[in-house]
Amino acid sequence: MATDYIVGIDLGTTNSLVAFMQGETPVVIPGEDGLNLVPSVVALDAANHPIIGNSARNFLIETPERAVYSIKRLMGRGIEDIQEELKFFPFRIAEDLQPGEVLRIKLGDKTSTPPEISALILRQLKRNAERYFGAAVTKAVITVPAYFNDAQRQATKDAGRIAGLEVLRLVNEPTAASLAYGLDKKQNGIVAVYDLGGGTFDVSILKLHDGIFEVIATNGDTHLGGDDIDNLLITIALDDIRGDLGVDLRKNAEAVQAIRQAVIDAKIALSSQNSVKLDIELPGGKRYQREITREQYEQLIQPILDRTVGPCKQALKDAGLKPEQIDEVVLVGGSTRIPKVRALVKELFQREPHTGLNPDEVVALGAAVQANILGGGSEATQNMLLLDVTPLSLGIEVAGGVTDKIILRNSTIPASATQFYTTQIDGQANVAIHVLQGERELAKDCRSLARFDLKGIPPMAAGIPRVEVKFLIDANGILSVSAREQRSGKEAEIQVQPSYGLTDEQVESMILDSFDNAEEDFRRRQVIEARNEAETIIAALEKGRMSPAWGVLTSEEKKQIAKMEKSLNAVKAEDDYQAIRKAIDALNQGTTRLAELMMDTAVSSALKGKNMNETDLGEGPTAPHPVAKAEFE
Amino acid sequence: MTNSPTATIHEKGAALSCWSCAAPFGEGQSASFCAACGKVQPAAQVDYFAFFGLPRKLNLDVKPLEKNFYELSRKLHPDLSARASAQEQEWSLQQSSLLNDAYRTLKDPIKRTQYLLHLEGVELEEQSKSATEQARASGEMKKQIVPPDLLEEVFELNMQLEELRMQKKMGEDDPALIEEVGNQKLAFETKNEALLEELQGQWKAWDKLIDEGAEANPSERSQAITKMVDVLNRRNYIRNLLRDVTAVMES
Numbered sequence: 001m002a003t004d005y006i007v008g009i010d011l012g013t014t015n016s017l018v019a020f021m022q023g024e025t026p027v028v029i030p031g032e033d034g035l036n037l038v039p040s041v042v043a044l045d046a047a048n049h050p051i052i053g054n055s056a057r058n059f060l061i062e063t064p065e066r067a068v069y070s071i072k073r074l075m076g077r078g079i080e081d082i083q084e085e086l087k088f089f090p091f092r093i094a095e096d097l098q099p100g101e102v103l104r105i106k107l108g109d110k111t112s113t114p115p116e117i118s119a120l121i122l123r124q125l126k127r128n129a130e131r132y133f134g135a136a137v138t139k140a141v142i143t144v145p146a147y148f149n150d151a152q153r154q155a156t157k158d159a160g161r162i163a164g165l166e167v168l169r170l171v172n173e174p175t176a177a178s179l180a181y182g183l184d185k186k187q188n189g190i191v192a193v194y195d196l197g198g199g200t201f202d203v204s205i206l207k208l209h210d211g212i213f214e215v216i217a218t219n220g221d222t223h224l225g226g227d228d229i230d231n232l233l234i235t236i237a238l239d240d241i242r243g244d245l246g247v248d249l250r251k252n253a254e255a256v257q258a259i260r261q262a263v264i265d266a267k268i269a270l271s272s273q274n275s276v277k278l279d280i281e282l283p284g285g286k287r288y289q290r291e292i293t294r295e296q297y298e299q300l301i302q303p304i305l306d307r308t309v310g311p312c313k314q315a316l317k318d319a320g321l322k323p324e325q326i327d328e329v330v331l332v333g334g335s336t337r338i339p340k341v342r343a344l345v346k347e348l349f350q351r352e353p354h355t356g357l358n359p360d361e362v363v364a365l366g367a368a369v370q371a372n373i374l375g376g377g378s379e380a381t382q383n384m385l386l387l388d389v390t391p392l393s394l395g396i397e398v399a400g401g402v403t404d405k406i407i408l409r410n411s412t413i414p415a416s417a418t419q420f421y422t423t424q425i426d427g428q429a430n431v432a433i434h435v436l437q438g439e440r441e442l443a444k445d446c447r448s449l450a451r452f453d454l455k456g457i458p459p460m461a462a463g464i465p466r467v468e469v470k471f472l473i474d475a476n477g478i479l480s481v482s483a484r485e486q487r488s489g490k491e492a493e494i495q496v497q498p499s500y501g502l503t504d505e506q507v508e509s510m511i512l513d514s515f516d517n518a519e520e521d522f523r524r525r526q527v528i529e530a531r532n533e534a535e536t537i538i539a540a541l542e543k544g545r546m547s548p549a550w551g552v553l554t555s556e557e558k559k560q561i562a563k564m565e566k567s568l569n570a571v572k573a574e575d576d577y578q579a580i581r582k583a584i585d586a587l588n589q590g591t592t593r594l595a596e597l598m599m600d601t602a603v604s605s606a607l608k609g610k611n612m613n614e615t616d617l618g619e620g621p622t623a624p625h626p627v628a629k630a631e632f633e
Numbered sequence: 634m635t636n637s638p639t640a641t642i643h644e645k646g647a648a649l650s651c652w653s654c655a656a657p658f659g660e661g662q663s664a665s666f667c668a669a670c671g672k673v674q675p676a677a678q679v680d681y682f683a684f685f686g687l688p689r690k691l692n693l694d695v696k697p698l699e700k701n702f703y704e705l706s707r708k709l710h711p712d713l714s715a716r717a718s719a720q721e722q723e724w725s726l727q728q729s730s731l732l733n734d735a736y737r738t739l740k741d742p743i744k745r746t747q748y749l750l751h752l753e754g755v756e757l758e759e760q761s762k763s764a765t766e767q768a769r770a771s772g773e774m775k776k777q778i779v780p781p782d783l784l785e786e787v788f789e790l791n792m793q794l795e796e797l798r799m800q801k802k803m804g805e806d807d808p809a810l811i812e813e814v815g816n817q818k819l820a821f822e823t824k825n826e827a828l829l830e831e832l833q834g835q836w837k838a839w840d841k842l843i844d845e846g847a848e849a850n851p852s853e854r855s856q857a858i859t860k861m862v863d864v865l866n867r868r869n870y871i872r873n874l875l876r877d878v879t880a881v882m883e884s
Binding site: 168169209210212370373374375376385386387411412413414415416417472473474475 | 703706707710711712713715716726729730731733734736737
């Protein structure tokens, strides 16, 4: 059986990584630039080719309208959810967006959905892995924030599909991290994972028991992370600049990006230094300078850090545990490098947190471990099994707009619930079901997942049909619904209208789109290669004209060759690689006698005492027929 | 790997032998997976007790249940069938969700009791749901029947709660009242714990009846059920009351 590589991918708000299990150890696969982190930045170059990662970062400053970052914040969300984001992020929403349509972002002169943009990042990671293995990669485990809801998970899965990856499993980021940590520890106990990344915060409490990683409780905030610190610092800088220099740069995208880069550098520096000096060149040659001390910085970010306290306390409460019952605390995510965050965690869990593994890489490493488990395991992962939970309660809307919870949060997944429905009027054939996710009492305060329409209920008197509807949350945390009318035994048809997601057909067409692009890429490459070959044969012909063999040809032969050369030159300018190849072929045929004659000349020169090398076999028509090397499909 | 999934099915829907290696299943054995070849089997219609091979008794030691849960997870979890056929993956999904649902229900004393009552034909939730819907239809507040022995205390607590609510609205703060409500809350929490103990006493009576045989003492059985329903209803009432108290105090 051919080796089937399953990679683990951390699709992050700020950075993304791909890792796999090399023997007994998970390793991160570097990109072409040798770096492990691929910034989650997507840009379109002047020719509308997507550029991903480090090379896309320059676009953020130079042509901000052709670049997008932190796209993860928009995954699985509707326009009404992201008003807050739009204040701080330069997302340009498509103007022709219809109500109920999946968000589309303007990137250059194209518009794309968040899953499509994420798919470009995934495709880059896929390519990095393929280059590393020298083989195709089609299967992956992708991590998601534990607190991602159904729509956000589905959007991530869609992104994988669009990128040409079969997503074998979505794993929660903190759980993945615990797998990476657990690999070499192999001990029993209660572990808390505090994961503060670029855009999301998760806390998970796990029970480790002889290789079983059982999540007991999880909580979080899918819109809380290092981005919020950046935005706070940017706002302060912009206010300062307006006050001191009297210029309002809020609408100046390039200046904002320059400030953003500067405050990020300052933020990072303040994790190791006691003070940092911001010095930013502004449009018009002025400079913005300001010193920030660690103390000031910590005061500024305290309200952001405090937002992680509630979820931690709730997770402990849900787990039925006191802080002193936690055996170990693990830190994950780049933002946990901030000393103040570490101090907060220490205080919350009354324990010195673990920082053995690189907080930027640990999630990807854990994803690689899970990929290995799914691929059949190895000695290192033998006996390891992950039992995760659903982060949010699943409910259905009942009379009066109230949520009736049918699967409670922190239930181990897969999990299911069965509900029975009947009809209100005689002969009623349809029943509508509104599925929600969240903890609030009223349906309007919960997340709408989908509206299901049970169809084809056999005509019966009101209240007689008994439709059994089964809600099933799979190991990815994604819901599926099936229904059966019990009296007739008829499988009821379900029509799903996802509230915030792509339909299967849309995803399919997006896969085709990227496939078309692949075709386009392939075609373009063929044209370039054919042109190069045409150049080679034309150059070879030039040399042939100089050789004594040229004089041997009849004038008719010379005329024919000139005609074929002319037509090759003509098609060479066009984009039809097949036509170029045809013309090359023709010229190739037409110059066969010339090539033979030149060979003879070479041979006779050799007989005259010159050696082959001196006859310049290395290039030009003196070499065996130049075109003989080319192979045509 | 290419075995077509055929299985001998008896009238209850449970297979008598493994679809893959044809090894026969023993009588009364939980056949979520085949003991001979380890393959996950199609999910049968079994109740949560039967899934774990347990009698319908309420005094349940959670430790061995947890051990059993872990062992079965190692057989049934979808991670283990990630490379198997689509059909096997589907069975694994069904079986492990059944396992998780069963474990979640049985490990919790209240959920376990409610589930047993459901198996015995009592629908506590349905009762409460239809009461809620009726109340909504008539536009009235849902009336919960106050357990008679709690009447006096509940009345007093509700009065105080109303006062506290008013004060909070006015932005006033009466530490004495808050303390009084807090004490009442504590008293009800203690009552709830006592109710759990009372319930555990009833488990013993129920389990004894189970030991005596399936159809023994039908009248005692229905008495035991009635008692448990009563305790659960009272407990439920107090729980809702406590939730209201917490809501007001934290508002």
